[in-house]
Amino acid sequence: MRQSGSDALEFPETAAEPRLKVADPNRRVAGALATTSLSIFLVVMATDITIVTMW
Numbered sequence: 892m893r894q895s896g897s898d899a900l901e902f903p904e905t906a907a908e909p910r911l912k913v914a915d916p917n918r919r920v921a922g923a924l925a926t927t928s929l930s931i932f933l934v935v936m937a938t939d940i941t942i943v944t945m946w
Contacts, residue, residue: 903909
């Protein structure tokens with residue numbers, strides 16, 4: 892039975908191989924979480940500044 896390079900990721904033999912498979916999706920999720928939390932923080936701060944300066 893021949894195995895290609897992609898077969899190695901489907902059937903991992905070491906602990907490092909599954910990490911290679913999920914590294915890119917994990918980075919995308921981390922970026923989305925960071926962007927979302929920063930956006931929420933900026934909206935809250937802008938709202939707070941707007942309310943405080945109106946009083």
